[in-house]
Amino acid sequence: xxxxxxxxxxxxxxxxxxxxxxxxxxxxxxxxxxxxxxxxxxxxxxxxxxxxxxxxxxxxxxxxxxxxxxxxxxxxxxxxxxxxxxxxxxxxxxxxxxxxxxxxxxxxxxxxxxxxxxxxxxxxxxxxxxxxxxxxxxxxxxxxxxxxxxxxxxxxxxxxxxxxxxxxxxxxxxxxxxxxxxxxxxxxxxxxxxxxxxxxxxxxxxxxxxxxxxxxxxxxxxxxxxxxxxxxxxxxxxxxxxxxxxxxxxxxxxxxxxxxxxxxxxxxxxxxxxxxxxxxxxxxxxxxxxxxxxxxxxxxxxxxxxxxxxxxxxxxxxxxxxxxxxxxxxxxxxxxxxxxxxxxxxxxxxxxxxxxxxxxxxxxxxxxxxxxxxxxxxxxxxxxxxxxxxxxxxxxxxxxxxxxxxxxxxxxxxxxxxxxxxxxxxxxxxxxxxxxxxxxxxxxxxxxxxxxxxxxxxxxxxxxxxxxxxxxxxxxxxxxxxxxxxxxxxxxxxxxxxxxxxxxxxxxxxxxxxxxxxxxxxxxxxxxxxxxxxxxxxxxxxxxxxxxxxxxxxxxxxxxxxxxxxxxxxxxxxxxxxxxxxxxxxxxxxxxxxxxxxxxxxxxxxxxxxxxxxxxxxxxxxxxxxxxxxxxxxxxxxxxxxxxxxxxxxxxxxxxxxxxxxxxxxxxxxxxxxxxxxxxxxxxxxxxxxxxxxxxxxxxxxxxxxxxxxxxxxxxxxxxxxxxxxxxxxxxxxxxxxxxxxxxxxxxxxxxxxxxxxxxxxxxxxxxxxxxxxxxxxxxxxxxxxxxxxxxxxxxxxxxxxxxxx
Amino acid sequence: xxxxxxxxxxxxxxxxxxxxxxxxxxxxxxxxxxxxxxxxxxxxxxxxxxxxxxxxxxxxxxxxxxxxxxxxxxxxxxxxxxxxxxxxxxxxxxxxxxxxxxxxxxxxxxxxxxxxxxxxxxxxxxxxxxxxxxxxxxxxxxxxxxxxxxxxxxxxxxxxxx
Ligand code: SF4
Ligand code: SF4
Ligand code: SF4
Ligand code: FES
Numbered sequence: 001x002x003x004x005x006x007x008x009x010x011x012x013x014x015x016x017x018x019x020x021x022x023x024x025x026x027x028x029x030x031x032x033x034x035x036x037x038x039x040x041x042x043x044x045x046x047x048x049x050x051x052x053x054x055x056x057x058x059x060x061x062x063x064x065x066x067x068x069x070x071x072x073x074x075x076x077x078x079x080x081x082x083x084x085x086x087x088x089x090x091x092x093x094x095x096x097x098x099x100x101x102x103x104x105x106x107x108x109x110x111x112x113x114x115x116x117x118x119x120x121x122x123x124x125x126x127x128x129x130x131x132x133x134x135x136x137x138x139x140x141x142x143x144x145x146x147x148x149x150x151x152x153x154x155x156x157x158x159x160x161x162x163x164x165x166x167x168x169x170x171x172x173x174x175x176x177x178x179x180x181x182x183x184x185x186x187x188x189x190x191x192x193x194x195x196x197x198x199x200x201x202x203x204x205x206x207x208x209x210x211x212x213x214x215x216x217x218x219x220x221x222x223x224x225x226x227x228x229x230x231x232x233x234x235x236x237x238x239x240x241x242x243x244x245x246x247x248x249x250x251x252x253x254x255x256x257x258x259x260x261x262x263x264x265x266x267x268x269x270x271x272x273x274x275x276x277x278x279x280x281x282x283x284x285x286x287x288x289x290x291x292x293x294x295x296x297x298x299x300x301x302x303x304x305x306x307x308x309x310x311x312x313x314x315x316x317x318x319x320x321x322x323x324x325x326x327x328x329x330x331x332x333x334x335x336x337x338x339x340x341x342x343x344x345x346x347x348x349x350x351x352x353x354x355x356x357x358x359x360x361x362x363x364x365x366x367x368x369x370x371x372x373x374x375x376x377x378x379x380x381x382x383x384x385x386x387x388x389x390x391x392x393x394x395x396x397x398x399x400x401x402x403x404x405x406x407x408x409x410x411x412x413x414x415x416x417x418x419x420x421x422x423x424x425x426x427x428x429x430x431x432x433x434x435x436x437x438x439x440x441x442x443x444x445x446x447x448x449x450x451x452x453x454x455x456x457x458x459x460x461x462x463x464x465x466x467x468x469x470x471x472x473x474x475x476x477x478x479x480x481x482x483x484x485x486x487x488x489x490x491x492x493x494x495x496x497x498x499x500x501x502x503x504x505x506x507x508x509x510x511x512x513x514x515x516x517x518x519x520x521x522x523x524x525x526x527x528x529x530x531x532x533x534x535x536x537x538x539x540x541x542x543x544x545x546x547x548x549x550x551x552x553x554x555x556x557x558x559x560x561x562x563x564x565x566x567x568x569x570x571x572x573x574x575x576x577x578x579x580x581x582x583x584x585x586x587x588x589x590x591x592x593x594x595x596x597x598x599x600x601x602x603x604x605x606x607x608x609x610x611x612x613x614x615x616x617x618x619x620x621x622x623x624x625x626x627x628x629x630x631x632x633x634x635x636x637x638x639x640x641x642x643x644x645x646x647x648x649x650x651x652x653x654x655x656x657x658x659x660x661x662x663x664x665x666x667x668x669x670x671x672x673x674x675x676x677x678x679x680x681x682x683x684x685x686x687x688x689x690x691x692x693x694x695x696x697x698x699x700x701x702x703x704x705x706x707x708x709x710x711x712x713x714x715x716x717x718x719x720x721x722x723x724x725x726x727x728x729x730x731x732x733x734x735x736x737x738x739x740x741x742x743x744x745x746x747x748x749x750x751x752x753x754x755x756x757x758x759x760x761x762x763x764x765x766x767x768x769x770x771x772x773x774x775x776x777x778x779x780x781x782x783x784x785x786x787x788x789x790x791x792x793x794x795x796x797x798x799x800x801x802x803x804x805x806x
Numbered sequence: 807x808x809x810x811x812x813x814x815x816x817x818x819x820x821x822x823x824x825x826x827x828x829x830x831x832x833x834x835x836x837x838x839x840x841x842x843x844x845x846x847x848x849x850x851x852x853x854x855x856x857x858x859x860x861x862x863x864x865x866x867x868x869x870x871x872x873x874x875x876x877x878x879x880x881x882x883x884x885x886x887x888x889x890x891x892x893x894x895x896x897x898x899x900x901x902x903x904x905x906x907x908x909x910x911x912x913x914x915x916x917x918x919x920x921x922x923x924x925x926x927x928x929x930x931x932x933x934x935x936x937x938x939x940x941x942x943x944x945x946x947x948x949x950x951x952x953x954x955x956x957x958x959x960x961x962x963x964x965x966x967x968x
Contacts, residue, residue: 099872099919100896142894209890212873 002068007075019061019072020048030074031083031112033090033198034150035062038255039159045150047090047112049082050074058082080116087117093128093173094199095145096121102143103200106213109148130176135166136184137731138263139193140205147177147201153193160256161187162422162442177201186733188415188716191262195245195255206266206728207243216242219640222627223261224320224620225720227537228252228394228416229629230261234621234640241265241621241641251395252629258415259732260716260723265621267725274604274616275645285608290646294653297598297613298660301336304569304596310337314562317343317550317573318580319539320720321650322625324674326541327548328654328666329573335663339556340567343545345581346507346538346714346787348798349515350558353551355693356386386689387546388510388519390630391534392502398424402498402531404463404491406434406522407456408506410441412716412734414536418442430498432491434459435508436711437783438776446494449487452778453711453798454703457514459488460521461701466492467528478696492525501531507538508713511582513798517700519692533690537630539720544628547687548678563587569596573650574617576605576721579787583796585765600650603721616647619722623649624671626679632688636675708746710762711777712786712797719787738785740803741774746782750803757806760784760794767793768806843930851960854912854925857903857941858949860957867947868922871898875914875923883907884914901943906936921961926953 001012004019009026018041023030033045043063050061053071058078073079091113098104130144149168154177157165165185169176179185185193193202216235221244223230231247244265246257277293278285288296305313315333317326326343333341344350397403398420410418422443425431430446438450449459461482466489468475484492495501503526509518526533537543545551552558557565563577563586570577570591577587591597591610599607602619617623622643626636643649651671658666668674717723717735729735740760752758754773759766760782769790777783786797794801815821840847860868871888887900903914914923926949933939941949950957 097919099874100870102896104872209871209888209896211888212877214877215873 002066004066004068004070004072006072013066015066015068017066019050019052019059019064019066019070022066023061023072023074028074030061031116032062033108033112033148034152036152036155036196039152039155039196042151042155045090045148046086047083047116049079049086051076051078051082083116084118087113088122090148091117091121092123093145094148095127095143101146101200102140102203102208103146103197104212107200108198128173133178134184135179136186136190136733137728138205138259139185139190140203140208141177141179141201142208143200143203144177146199147197148199149175149177150198151177152196152198153177153202156189156193156196157185157187159426160192160419160422161189162419163187165190166193184733188259188411188734189256189419191259192256195257204243204263206263211237211242219638220247221621221637221640222540222635224540224627225260225264225723226258226414226416227390227539227542227630228414229540229627229631229633229635230257230416231635232257232261234265236640239641241268251393252633253416256416256419259729260415260719263729264723264726266727266729267722268619268621270603270725270727272603272605272725273644273647274601274614275647277616277646278614280612285614290648293613293615294656294660297615298657300596300612301569301571301598301657302661305336305338308568311340311557312568313338313571314340314557314567314569315342315571315573316345316559316562316575316577316581317341317545318345318575318720319343319542319545320620320722321541321545321574322620322623322671323541323544323548323628323678324625324651324671325573325654326545326550327674327678328651328658328668329571330548330550331665332654332658332661332663333571335658335665336661339553340562341550341556342552342559342562343541343550345559345575345577346511346797347515347558348511348513348560348582348796349517350560352516352519352692352694353558354554355516356388356689356691385546385687386691387543387687388535388690389543389632389688390504390537391690392532392631394420394629394631396500396532397421397502397504400424400498400500400502400532401429402432402495402501402529403429404432404434404495404501404503404522404525406460406503406505406518407509407512408433408435408504408536409437409439409508409713410506411439412713413507413538413719415716417536430494432494434463434491435506436778436781437713447487447490449485449491450776450778452703452709452781453512454514454706454709455778456509456512457517457521457700458482458703459485460518460525461696462488463492463495464521464525464528467496467525470496471528473528476696478698478701482701495525495529495531498529498531501526501529503531503533505535507536508711510535510538511712511797513796514700516692516694517696519690520694520696523690523692535630535690540627540629543630543632543688544626547628547682547684563590566590566593568594570594570598572597572599572601572607572611573654574601574721575599576601576603576607578606578792579718579724579789580720582786584786584792585763585795588792600653601721602647603725605721615653616645617650617653618643618647622647623651625649625651626671626675628684632684634679634684636672707780707800708742708802709781710794710797710799710801711781711783712791713783714787715785718785738769738788738790739772740769741772741777741783742781742803743777743779744773744775746779747771747773750805752803752805758803759806760791760801760803762795762799762801765793765795767791771803849927851927851963853927853929854910854915856926856928856931856949857905857908857914857946858924858926858953858957859901859943859946860922860924860950860954861947867897868920869898869901869918870920870922871896872919874917874919878913878917879908880911880913881907881909883909898943901946903941903946905933905939905941924950924957924961926957927960928953 032048048061049058133141230253433448581587597611
């Protein structure tokens with residue numbers, strides 16, 4: 001710690017920090033453009049010039065390290081003159097037409113020109129013109145003449161997003177910021193450049209020329225998309241969401257937003273929104289009053305329950321629903337006498353159900369554990385239901401030094417978590433991957449094992465065995481006969497050398513048909529190396545759904561069995577079964593076969609064909625609610641706008657349905673009351689526990705040779721109902737029509753070349769797709785995305801498929 | 807003493823005579839009543855009356871939808887919506903002024919960077935219904951088209967003071 005004096009104020013700061021950071025500490029603002037706390041230092045704009053005692057010339061505060069006893073003057077005559085001079089230079093080539101500029105009113109250059117510039121310009125010559133660029137559907141680079149070449153955008157792509165997609169070409173006066181010639185910027189974090197750009201050079205394309213920032217009101221909200229719980233500021237005008245910007249929260253999203261969070265709002269204003277309750281009569285949809293629709297739904301439901309038996313009623317909710325909605329849904333279904341309710345729609349392996357409690361049975365565990373979950377084991381008494389979560393705080397991911405990420409399309413499923421891991425890797429952490437596809441995570445990967453889905457458990461067992469050797473621990477019988485491969489040994493070595501190890505299961509691993517086995521193995525790996533183990537939550541309420549108990553008990557049917565053995569009546573909460581469920585064809589045929597489908601949805605979706613009642617409910621901006629993020633953080637939010645048309649918050653709809661069905665305990669008059677009923681007195685940290693009472697099945701570890709295996713990712717902009725309808729996101733590269741990708745030699749074997757149309761068959765279903773070659777895939781797999789309209793014709797996300805020439 | 811003074815004041819109807827003198831003076835003085843609408847008072851070139859939206863000589867509307875006038879309007883009488891026009895320029899899709907709210911302060915004219923919104927010398931407009939005084943973009947542009955010559959002339963006179 002050293003002492004620095006800034007404008008006469010003394011501050012204490014670590015050596016090695018810069019003058020601008022010291023000034024911030026002292027509460028003194030130094031004007032700046034190119035400096036950003038999360039980016040490296042460029043010192044190119046020179047706006048931050050200050051005077052330092054005994055230094056003859058002004059120095060840039062952002063690039064000058066502090067030294068003991070340093071005296072800095074930020075508003076001395078020299079500093080002010082320097083700042084004014086820089087401002088004059090900046091404005092020489094800058095168009096002076098803020099009124100047409102979309103940044104006007106929230107522009108750093110505008111603000112600083114007022115604060116530090118002269119009142120009029122001395123420059124009368126011609127100004128430089130930089131042609132506009134097209135860098136994709138999200139970020140507008142229409143006004144590149146406004147660019148002040150601070151290179152924040154360039155540094156962002158390189159350092160935070162992990163790939164250099166923007167750059168500065170040419171020199172001196174001709175310097176231009178651009179993407180690679182003819183290329184768009186495709187990172188899933190691209191929208192952050194809009195916030196970073198201090199001028200109006202890079203602006204939001206969908207928002208461009210629609211409103212001014214001073215007419216927008218700012219409402220706090222929480223992202224409904226991935227499990228991170230990103231903090232959003234929803235900006236509203238005339239009861240319409242105009243755009244979404246981040247709220248800084250160092251523990252969650254830092255100052256970033258993924259494009260999904262930022263541009264997803266367009267889906268809220270989509271023309272597909274359902275605005276009036278509808279009932280199907282004689283095959284025709286009729287718009288009706290809420291009372292009529294609700295009574296119809298209640299009568300029909302109770303009729304099915306009383307005639308065919310309550311177990312014929314099943315409820316499916318998406319994990320993007322709020323805690324309150326999920327809680328009331330399960331309460332309603334249970335009130336009807338059924339236990340068939342689930343929110344884990346894309347999960348295939350439910351063998352962990354009922355086993356998430358009590359002591360860990362593994363023989364080879366250390367008796368008194370350094371293991372992550374050892375301390376919270378239940379010592380007798382009532383079995384507590386544990387629930388899968390991240391296993392650590394989000395911020396801890398950034399400080400781990402060894403990571404094993406199993407089965408995750410990391411960048412697309414968890415853009416901001418991927419960003420955190422990228423920063424950790426930069427600081428020296430080693431990332432190890434086990435997966436069935438080799439998408440570039442845009443970070444240095446220490447070791448990876450890319451294997452077919454059925455070999456994943458085996459690969460983890462190899463790592464476990466190698467780890468046991470590293471740690472000189474005993475292995476149990478189930479690991480006999482496992483042969484440790486080179487990649488597995490390297491991964492084990494890497495993990496064993498770490499102090500803060502994190503083993504994380506991604507969406508793919510959670511959707512895997514052997515998910516429980518994968519979890520057991522991964523967990524044992526983590527325990528052996530004294531690391532933490534957790535799940536990367538797929539959706540906003542992947543943890544909340546467990547807290548709300550929106551999953552079947554011992555008697556009930558889970559999301560998969562409810563569709564495998566079709567029910568007579570379904571209650572859908574936000575769900576579009578053919579896109580949100582693991583097995584799209586099965587889901588669809590179950591819906592068509594059902595006598596009654598009551599769909600609570602914000603959108604007019606496929607249910608129009610098979611549902612009997614459509615109840616328009618509000619998406620997250622139009623209702624109050626709670627999301628429990630993957631790290632177990634409970635975040636409640638209020639509605640930002642009024643529900644569109646006659647849509648109503650789903651918790652209210654469910655409450656009234658409960659009343660109409662005479663179920664007890666439906667008398668809440670606010671979503672807060674529902675939340676308090678769920679969470680009141682609940683010891684959430686004690687519940688956040690991944691412990692599992694199950695044993696490894698040796699059969700899972702020895703894959704039988706089988707045909708071509710399907711590997712499915714859910715494309716980033718198909719993952720939930722809102723992003724599916726976000727117009728600009730749907731124009732990005734990530735939203736391109738899905739293809740079936742295979743290794744080049746696998747394609748050759750069936751006589752198909754990349755670009756050909758092929759027929760993909762899974763069981764009895766087939767769809768036509770275009771083939772693509774991807775040599776990074778393991779042999780014997782075909783990558784066919786799920787959750788997309790083009791592949792709804794297929795079955796489960798895993799399993800065998802055949803690909804042939806169409 | 808006071809009593810005697812008051813007595814003479816009342817007795818001689820002094821107040822009345824004074825009043826009548828004033829009346830008499832005005833009775834014979836030159837009349838200044840303006841016989842509106844046959845006769846009109848003179849107007850300054852800065853008169854702030856009915857609003858108009860101007861165009862350039864090319865016929866292109868001047869307004870670029872910057873929303874400054876909307877922001878500054880103290881009566882919140884202006885209502886603007888904007889969008890990108892097919893040619894990529896920033897334009898208003900709606901520009902309404904509610905003249906029943908407007909206080910004719912001229913701030914909108916003052917704030918406009920392109921001299922698009924102006925207040926003309928026209929003061930003789932009326933509405934039979936309340937809604938008639940809600941001026942839309944088309945009405946304002948029509949005003950501008952009709953009065954451009956006068957508007958431009960007035961602004962030319964004013965130019966050296968701005
Ligand atoms: S970038 Fe800022 S200073 Fe430049 S024209 Fe736009 S608002 Fe004005
Ligand atoms: S486009 Fe914006 S962020 Fe990028 S260099 Fe120019 S001014 Fe900086
Ligand atoms: S009239 Fe002038 S101030 Fe008002 S929006 Fe148009 S350009 Fe801007
Ligand atoms: S902020 Fe210091 S040089 Fe740009």
